[in-house]
Amino acid sequence: MSTSRTIRxxxxxxxxxxxxxxxxxxxxxIEAVELNIYEPPRFFEAFLRGRPLEDAPDITARICGICPxxxxxxxxxxxxxxxxxxxxxxIRQLRRLLYCGEWIExxxxxxHLLHAPDFLGFASGIEMGQHFPExxxxxxxxKKIGNxxxxxxxxxxxxxxxxxxxxxxxxxxxxxxxxxxxxxxxxIAAAADATRWVSEFDFPEFEAxxxxxxxxxxxxxxxxxxxxxxxxxxxxxxxEYEKTIQEYQVPHSTALQAEKVxxxxxxxxxxxxxxxxxxxxxxPIAKKLADECHFPTLCxxxxxxxxxxxxxxxxxxxxxxxxxxxxxxxxxxxxxxELRAGEGAAATEAPRGTLFHRYHVDDEGKIVSALISAPTxxxxxxxxxxxxxxxxxYLSLDNATIAHHCERLIRSYDPCIxxxxxxxxxxIERNDVS
Amino acid sequence: MSNKLRLGVFKFAxxxxxxxxxxxxxxxxxxxxxxxEIAHFLEASSIIGAGPFDVSLVEGSISTEADLQRIKxxxxxxxxxxxxxxxxxxxxxxxxxxxxxxxxxxRAVYPSPExxxxxxxxxxxxxxxxxxxxxxxxxxxxxxxxxxLVDHLHGRRIRVPNHSVCxxxxxxxxxxxTVARGLPCLGPVTQAGCGAICxxxxxxxxxxxxxxxxxxxxxxxxxxxxxxxxxxxxxPLLQNFxxxxxxxxxxxxxxxxxxxx
Numbered sequence: 001m002s003t004s005r006t007i008r009x010x011x012x013x014x015x016x017x018x019x020x021x022x023x024x025x026x027x028x029x030i031e032a033v034e035l036n037i038y039e040p041p042r043f044f045e046a047f048l049r050g051r052p053l054e055d056a057p058d059i060t061a062r063i064c065g066i067c068p069x070x071x072x073x074x075x076x077x078x079x080x081x082x083x084x085x086x087x088x089x090x091i092r093q094l095r096r097l098l099y100c101g102e103w104i105e106x107x108x109x110x111x112h113l114l115h116a117p118d119f120l121g122f123a124s125g126i127e128m129g130q131h132f133p134e135x136x137x138x139x140x141x142x143k144k145i146g147n148x149x150x151x152x153x154x155x156x157x158x159x160x161x162x163x164x165x166x167x168x169x170x171x172x173x174x175x176x177x178x179x180x181x182x183x184x185x186x187x188i189a190a191a192a193d194a195t196r197w198v199s200e201f202d203f204p205e206f207e208a209x210x211x212x213x214x215x216x217x218x219x220x221x222x223x224x225x226x227x228x229x230x231x232x233x234x235x236x237x238x239x240e241y242e243k244t245i246q247e248y249q250v251p252h253s254t255a256l257q258a259e260k261v262x263x264x265x266x267x268x269x270x271x272x273x274x275x276x277x278x279x280x281x282x283x284p285i286a287k288k289l290a291d292e293c294h295f296p297t298l299c300x301x302x303x304x305x306x307x308x309x310x311x312x313x314x315x316x317x318x319x320x321x322x323x324x325x326x327x328x329x330x331x332x333x334x335x336x337x338e339l340r341a342g343e344g345a346a347a348t349e350a351p352r353g354t355l356f357h358r359y360h361v362d363d364e365g366k367i368v369s370a371l372i373s374a375p376t377x378x379x380x381x382x383x384x385x386x387x388x389x390x391x392x393x394y395l396s397l398d399n400a401t402i403a404h405h406c407e408r409l410i411r412s413y414d415p416c417i418x419x420x421x422x423x424x425x426x427x428i429e430r431n432d433v434s
Numbered sequence: 435m436s437n438k439l440r441l442g443v444f445k446f447a448x449x450x451x452x453x454x455x456x457x458x459x460x461x462x463x464x465x466x467x468x469x470x471e472i473a474h475f476l477e478a479s480s481i482i483g484a485g486p487f488d489v490s491l492v493e494g495s496i497s498t499e500a501d502l503q504r505i506k507x508x509x510x511x512x513x514x515x516x517x518x519x520x521x522x523x524x525x526x527x528x529x530x531x532x533x534x535x536x537x538x539x540x541r542a543v544y545p546s547p548e549x550x551x552x553x554x555x556x557x558x559x560x561x562x563x564x565x566x567x568x569x570x571x572x573x574x575x576x577x578x579x580x581x582x583l584v585d586h587l588h589g590r591r592i593r594v595p596n597h598s599v600c601x602x603x604x605x606x607x608x609x610x611x612t613v614a615r616g617l618p619c620l621g622p623v624t625q626a627g628c629g630a631i632c633x634x635x636x637x638x639x640x641x642x643x644x645x646x647x648x649x650x651x652x653x654x655x656x657x658x659x660x661x662x663x664x665x666x667x668x669x670p671l672l673q674n675f676x677x678x679x680x681x682x683x684x685x686x687x688x689x690x691x692x693x694x695x
Contacts, residue, residue, distance in 0.1 A: 065451020
């Protein structure tokens with residue numbers, strides 16, 4: 001005899017974007033776990049074709065309002081490679097500073113408003129604030145400083161307007177940056193306190209043998225440059241990205257998924273991967289903080305990504321403060337270039353994982369083709385794989401509780417479904433055979 | 435039950451940036467939460483309240499059959515419906531597919547186009563349901579967003595300035611990028627609200643707040659094309675985040691037709 005049971009959660013919340021999760025169970029057997037992203041497709045890669053290449057940073061930024069800087073950085077680096085543009089050390093430093101602003105804003109948002117409420121049993125950051133007012137206010141202040149940095153450097157925090165192929169339209173004003181320095185210095189200590197706070201949370205016992213992937217760089221914590229590093233297969237060049245990690249389409253999602261070409265296996269991108277692979281390159285206070293919080297050398301518990309995010313938040317404040325102190329304005333932070341036909345690829349580290357772009361351009365400066373692999377589509381398969389091994393431990397619980405735990409696991413990836421193409425609705429179908 | 439006004443925040447095809455602009459009101463967020471009950475805001479809260487809502491903020495454009503139905507439900511449940519951002523007020527960047535070959539667009543992005551169910555066009559919310567107020571911008575300005583919510587809470591008429599970016603440059607003393615640098619700039623025909631940041635950063639305005647009240651983009655285009663700016667440069671300038679706003683799309687069409695003659 002067989003009985004069927006369906007568990008339905010109307011929407012996965014506190015994630016950026018909208019999608020659904022379908023779980024089919026037959027007795028205690030999991031038949032399928034499908035992360036169903038039904039965010040309407042927007043066809044960016046199609047309408048970029050034929051446009052002037054200088055439009056790419058502004059247009060691709062609109063893929064995601066949470067991490068527009070990541071899109072701007074990956075697009076300008078890829079296009080500069082296609083055009084053979086070398087950027088100056090000053091431009092390079094300012095791009096790192098801009099990225100610090102986005103990491104601060106995005107990580108502080110996710111830690112305090114989206115993720116921490118899970119561990120403390122609240123429905124939202126605002127509700128959490130009624131019981132943890134100081135922690136929430138600290139989080140909002142940290143986030144605000146990230147936004148202020150983005151405004152000084154980029155003109156505004158969502159879809160900054162100062163990034164162009166070749167550098168920046170205008171160098172930032174030194175006075176404005178120096179005025180922010182006390183806040184950045186406060187932020188180092190406050191971010192470290194926030195990290196200590198989240199590191200004391202109760203983490204579900206769950207570990208997986210992940211293939212962690214991120215950029216890596218010999219001298220610095222990865223933002224814009226370097227080679228790709230996989231914890232399983234080692235270093236591979238960014239130029240060979242699609243040969244190593246390829247996107248494919250599944251019927252249940254408008255976001256493409258990604259897997260390793262050679263092994264058909266999923267990869268884990270984001271803060272956990274970056275801290276595991278690049279811990280030695282963290283700024284001194286952030287590195288000490290990781291040790292102090294007993295963050296494992298190889299942390300395989302996805303729920304602990306919130307701690308990795310705190311470590312990176314601290315790192316971003318430290319690096320931003322150092323960059324601001326060292327900043328000496330130069331007249332121009334924009335390299336000129338000659339148009340030529342060519343092709344270029346780049347990967348940079350968005351707050352939630354590696355973002356890869358490749359462009360072909362023609363000799364009139366028009367985009368011939370564009371390929372964009374967003375971090376959430378790359379993590380999507382990993383999330384499904386995680387749920388397949390996570391669920392069996394929870395099947396004896398009631399449907400609402402199972403759904404809640406699944407949502408928590410998904411949320412720990414800080415998925416940005418707008419990026420991946422948005423509404424996570426969770427359905428669990430049970431066909432109990434007895 | 436509290437006597438707070440119930441707020442709903444809804445997303446259609448968009449990037450999340452305009453809802454984020456509400457969460458970016460770090461200083462006002464907690465004060466707003468004292469006066470507004472966040473009844474439905476998927477990005478910020480796990481409480482998924484059913485309607486009715488006193489005020490709903492709607493982000494994104496309509497681009498699927500399901501969303502076409504959903505926006506009607508949101509309208510039915512909302513006393514006041516405010517659309518936020520270029521996607522919701524003019525269709526957004528994804529409206530670039532309107533008039534293009536939809537089938538070909540799907541094939542260009544997805545290896546298995548048959549799995550994709552989407553409308554051939556991305557259209558503003560006001561094309562489908564009555565809208566009480568449209569807040570422009572790609573993204574909206576956090577200060578304007580907070581201001582209209584506060585105005586609404588106090589029962590004041592919601593309004594924002596509808597003059598052009600060009601005037602804001604004059605007010606802030608920003609040197610004109612068209613006059614001084616010869617750059618094409620949509621400032622004279624674009625609605626203010628952004629703070630005229632592009633000219634301040636020495637680049638031309640690219641129109642992300644859409645056409646200003648009673649502006650004449652065609653006249654500006656005629657002037658720019660008479661001053662060494664090729665049509666191939668001007669058409670993409672009009673065809674971005676508010677490409678489907680009638681004043682911009684008509685001006686782009688005239689440019690293209692003029693170039694063919």
